[in-house]
Amino acid sequence: MLLIECPHCGPRAETEYAGCSEAHIARPESGGLDMTDAEWVEWVFWRKNTKGVYLERWNHAAGCRRWINCMRDTVTNEILATYKAGEKPPKIADAEREYKF
Amino acid sequence: MKNRYSIFSLIRNAFSYHQEWPPAWRSPEPKKSYDAVIVGGGGHGLATAYYLAKNHGMTNIAVLEKGWLGGGNTARNTTIIRSNYLWDESAKLYEHSVKLWEGLSQELNYNVMFSQRGVLNLAHNQHDLRELSRRINANRLNGVDSEFLNPEEVKKFCPAIDLRGGGRYPVLGASLQRRGGTARHDAVAWGYARAADELGVDVIQNCPVLGFESHADGSITINSGKGPIKAGKVGLVVAGHSSVIADMAGFRLPTESRPLQALVSEPMKPCIDTVVMSNAVHAYISQSDKGELVIGAGADAYISYGQKGSGHQTEHTLAAICEMFPQFRRVKMMRQWGGIVDTNPDASPIISKTPVANMFINCGWGTGGFKGTPGSGWTFADLIASGEPDDMNAPFKLDRFKTGYLVDEHGAAAVAH
Numbered sequence: 001m002l003l004i005e006c007p008h009c010g011p012r013a014e015t016e017y018a019g020c021s022e023a024h025i026a027r028p029e030s031g032g033l034d035m036t037d038a039e040w041v042e043w044v045f046w047r048k049n050t051k052g053v054y055l056e057r058w059n060h061a062a063g064c065r066r067w068i069n070c071m072r073d074t075v076t077n078e079i080l081a082t083y084k085a086g087e088k089p090p091k092i093a094d095a096e097r098e099y100k101f
Numbered sequence: 102m103k104n105r106y107s108i109f110s111l112i113r114n115a116f117s118y119h120q121e122w123p124p125a126w127r128s129p130e131p132k133k134s135y136d137a138v139i140v141g142g143g144g145h146g147l148a149t150a151y152y153l154a155k156n157h158g159m160t161n162i163a164v165l166e167k168g169w170l171g172g173g174n175t176a177r178n179t180t181i182i183r184s185n186y187l188w189d190e191s192a193k194l195y196e197h198s199v200k201l202w203e204g205l206s207q208e209l210n211y212n213v214m215f216s217q218r219g220v221l222n223l224a225h226n227q228h229d230l231r232e233l234s235r236r237i238n239a240n241r242l243n244g245v246d247s248e249f250l251n252p253e254e255v256k257k258f259c260p261a262i263d264l265r266g267g268g269r270y271p272v273l274g275a276s277l278q279r280r281g282g283t284a285r286h287d288a289v290a291w292g293y294a295r296a297a298d299e300l301g302v303d304v305i306q307n308c309p310v311l312g313f314e315s316h317a318d319g320s321i322t323i324n325s326g327k328g329p330i331k332a333g334k335v336g337l338v339v340a341g342h343s344s345v346i347a348d349m350a351g352f353r354l355p356t357e358s359r360p361l362q363a364l365v366s367e368p369m370k371p372c373i374d375t376v377v378m379s380n381a382v383h384a385y386i387s388q389s390d391k392g393e394l395v396i397g398a399g400a401d402a403y404i405s406y407g408q409k410g411s412g413h414q415t416e417h418t419l420a421a422i423c424e425m426f427p428q429f430r431r432v433k434m435m436r437q438w439g440g441i442v443d444t445n446p447d448a449s450p451i452i453s454k455t456p457v458a459n460m461f462i463n464c465g466w467g468t469g470g471f472k473g474t475p476g477s478g479w480t481f482a483d484l485i486a487s488g489e490p491d492d493m494n495a496p497f498k499l500d501r502f503k504t505g506y507l508v509d510e511h512g513a514a515a516v517a518h
Contacts, residue, residue, distance in 0.1 A: 001411040002403070015413050020402040038503065045355045045446045045502045049344035051406045074358075075406050 002072075005082045008064045018061040022047045022054075023069045024089075050074060055089055106210055125291060126298035131305050134331035135163045137485055138323060140310050140346065141338035142166025144175040144286075145463060145470065147293035147304070148478020149336055149485070151209075154300035156479070157486035163303040163332075164294075165310055165325055171290025174340050177408075177440030178471040179363050179385060179397040181376050183220040183281035185240045185247050190496035190508045191449060192243035197493065198476025199280060205475060211292030213284045214390065220281030221250070221259060223379040223425075225270040237276050250275045261373050267424035270382050283376060283387055283395075289474055313350045319459050335460045336485050341406065341441030343464035352456045355502045356443045356465050360401045360410035362418075364437035366429075368392035373426075382421035394432065396422055400442060400468055410439040442467050447507035452481055453499040454490070461485050462499070 002014040025047075028039055035043075048054065054074045059067050067085040071092070072078065081090050104110070104123050114122055137153060139146045142164045153159045166172075182202055184195035206213050224230045233249070240247035252264050255275045264272045294304050305327065313335070314322040323330045339346050341358045369392050378385040383399045398418035401410040415437060423430050445451060445465035450473070452463050463481040466473055480494045490498060496508055 001413050014411055041503050047357055049357050049404060051345050054404060074404050077405060077407055
């Protein structure tokens, strides 16, 4: 089980969180009406599936109920950083690691 | 077939104490070029190579496998086979697969131990019952055998089950696909590898793919761990690493890779002679021929390539199993593992051309790839050979994530994803 440090509540078990998905996907500013199909599907379906350091968001559902962001290595599951929603990911030297297939 | 397996070959080899069985397939060095190269030597990749050779006469082909045959998800699943999917497109694909399963041991001359012991999908509440009835009717319209069992019939079919479900999850009914069942997972990879090898396919293990180069004449050079290999056509069938290899080839997928866990118990005397699945509490269980209970969990919430998942997933699954089968509370679990499943937003596979000319991809089978192995190989071979989609694989094109024409099997496919 992952131990995820909520920036509001401190380290909490993964079971307190829900809704893991890619972070920093902003709803297109033009909103619904002016969006093309291509923009819609990009926003709805297309996600990164990084093998390496990945930015994701979790909802601390059984805690403060706020969305938080998390920087995690998807091979080792090591959590490099967590930060509040709306913040930019912290710069971490180790965060460039890449895994070859 | 040179080394046909039979009762006679078994007796003949008994005289030499089974020391002189020939290898089931060759271990060739890769040639400079092939008409087609399949990347990924799991069940799906080997099946694709086999049907390319058998149905389309393409014998100058190779399968490249990074590790060893069937060492990935083929060896990590719970071996359940069924075709009771809701939507027409899925029913067609999975039912074709079940039909191939039914003759597979004979066709490959390799015992894949396909056992049609029936697959039960339980309903625990009124909503489940309605969904179940809808799916049974849809199945029957598509010619897939599916029938409704009331609680008494469930108990009769599977006496081990506790209909009360611990009080919280009573069994109100079930769908039963009698033609569903289980098979021996390793044997599927090995059987296809042996049969493909017999037809001239080069099965090359320990050969990772490092990159691709497209040429003006449409051919593709694969930079592999064993040097460059030129291919007329390339089929990518790498399951959990699909996004990684698509990235190498220069296109994107909507696929996400997650751990899916399974576990087996200590071996016991026969107690469950069918497969029991429950959508609402999310657990599925069968008993292997060795006597182990084979239990599967739900996919983990997060993306991971680590082939292990979180402990609470298995805890949740075992809790559900204990509610349905209270007598298993004291059974010890012997092994537990995870595989990386490639899940798509609509829980259906992608069997498609790609933005790269002469490159094809078969991925996104998610939590249900094993049952699809023969059908997947069959239809992917059709796609690679003709270069154009046909009725069976056209609904699973990559561009459905642009057109919105999804095959949405989420929760509708008889099990939650």
